[in-house]
Amino acid sequence: MSGKPKVAICWLGGCGGCDEAVVDINEAILKVVEAVDLVLWPVALDFKYHHVEAMQDGEIALSIINGHVRNSDQEEVAKLLRKKSQLVLAFGACACFGGTPGMANLITKEDIFDWVYRDAPTVVNPKGNRPQPKFSSDGKELTLPEFYNQVYSLKQIIDVDYYLPGCPPPPDLIMNAVTAVLEGKLPPKGSTLTPHKALCDTCPRNKTKPSRIGIKDIKRIHEIEAEPNTCFLVQGVLCLGPATRSGCGEACININIPCRGCFGPIEGVEDSGAKFVSALAAIIDVESEEDTKRVIDGIDDPVGYLYRFTMPTSILRKKRV
Ligand code: SF4
Ligand code: SF4
Numbered sequence: 001m002s003g004k005p006k007v008a009i010c011w012l013g014g015c016g017g018c019d020e021a022v023v024d025i026n027e028a029i030l031k032v033v034e035a036v037d038l039v040l041w042p043v044a045l046d047f048k049y050h051h052v053e054a055m056q057d058g059e060i061a062l063s064i065i066n067g068h069v070r071n072s073d074q075e076e077v078a079k080l081l082r083k084k085s086q087l088v089l090a091f092g093a094c095a096c097f098g099g100t101p102g103m104a105n106l107i108t109k110e111d112i113f114d115w116v117y118r119d120a121p122t123v124v125n126p127k128g129n130r131p132q133p134k135f136s137s138d139g140k141e142l143t144l145p146e147f148y149n150q151v152y153s154l155k156q157i158i159d160v161d162y163y164l165p166g167c168p169p170p171p172d173l174i175m176n177a178v179t180a181v182l183e184g185k186l187p188p189k190g191s192t193l194t195p196h197k198a199l200c201d202t203c204p205r206n207k208t209k210p211s212r213i214g215i216k217d218i219k220r221i222h223e224i225e226a227e228p229n230t231c232f233l234v235q236g237v238l239c240l241g242p243a244t245r246s247g248c249g250e251a252c253i254n255i256n257i258p259c260r261g262c263f264g265p266i267e268g269v270e271d272s273g274a275k276f277v278s279a280l281a282a283i284i285d286v287e288s289e290e291d292t293k294r295v296i297d298g299i300d301d302p303v304g305y306l307y308r309f310t311m312p313t314s315i316l317r318k319k320r321v
Contacts, residue, residue, distance in 0.1 A: 005061035012067030021168035073145035098312030105318035167262035194247035214285025218298035273306030
C-alpha cells in the first residue's frame with residue numbers, strides 16, 4: 001500500500017487522442033506519477049479490469065474517463081469505475097458530449113452495419129454475415145459487446161463529478177484539474193474545469209469586430225484567403241466562438257482556422273448549436289426572404305457544422321426513426 005491517492009485513466013469509445021493528451025503534459029507527468037498510484041491505464045500499464053473489480057467501492061480517488069459509450073463493454077467499464085471511484089472526471093469532448101463519433105446519431109445502427117458489412121466498396125462478405133452478440137459453434141459460445149442504437153456521453157450512462165472538454169483537452173487544463181484533485185481544491189460537483197467565458201471573450205480577434213457585424217454571404221474557410229488577425233465572422237466565415245466555452249488558448253484561431261466548438265456550450269447553455277443559430281441570426285444582413293434563404297443555404301451541412309462535437313447531448317440527440 002503506497003498511501004498515495006489511486007487514479008485510473010480509461011479510454012472508452014474514441015480515437016485515443018485523449019489518452020495521448022495525458023502524455024502531452026510532458027515532464028509534469030513524472031510529478032503526477034510520483035504523487036498518485038496509477039491503478040488502471042490500459043493503453044500504458046498492464047492492469048486488468050479484474051484488478052479493479054477486486055477493489056473496495058470508492059477505493060479509487062479519481063477515474064479520468066475519456067471516450068463516448070456506444071457498446072455494452074464500454075457501459076460495463078464506465079459503471080465499474082463509477083462504483084470503485086470517489087470522483088469521476090469526464091475527459092475530452094467525447095466523454096463530455098459524445099464528440100465527433102456522436103455524429104453517427106444522425107444515422108441508424110442498421111445504416112452503419114449496412115455500410116460496414118455490405119456496401120463499402122472494399123467489403124467482401126458473400127454470406128452477408130453480421131456481428132452477433134452471441135454465437136455458438138461446436139457447443140461453445142462466443143460473445144461480442146452489444147452495439148447500441150446510439151452514441152452516449154458519459155453522463156448519460158453514469159454520474160459524473162467533473163468535466164474537462166476539448167478535442168483533446170490542453171495540457172495546462174489537464175494539470176490544473178489533476179492539481180485541484182490532489183490538493184482537494186475542487187469547485188462544486190458538476191463543474192466544468194475550464195474558464196466560464198465564451199471563446200470570443202478571450203480571442204485576440206474579438207477587438208476587430210465592429211459594433212454590428214453584417215454578413216451578406218457565408219464562405220467556407222477554404223474558399224477565401226482568411227485575413228489572419230480579423231474575426232472570422234466579420235470575414236463571413238462561420239466561427240463557433242460566440243457559442244463555445246473558452247480554455248483552449250484559441251488553438252484553432254491561432255493557426256487561422258475558425259472554431260468548430262470542441263469545448264462545447266458556454267456555461268448555462270445546453271445546446272451550443274441553437275445558441276450559435278441565434279448569434280448568426282443577429283449578424284445576417286439581408287432584407288428579403290429569398291436572400292436569407294440563399295445565405296442559410298451557404299452553410300454546408302448545418303447540423304454537422306453546429307453539432308460536430310455535441311450531438312448526443314444537444315436538444316436533437318439523435319435521428320428519430
Ligand atoms: S467569432 Fe471566432 S474569430 Fe471572431 S472573436 Fe469569436 S472566436 Fe475569435
Ligand atoms: S478553437 Fe474551438 S475547435 Fe479549436 S480547440 Fe478551441 S474550442 Fe476547440
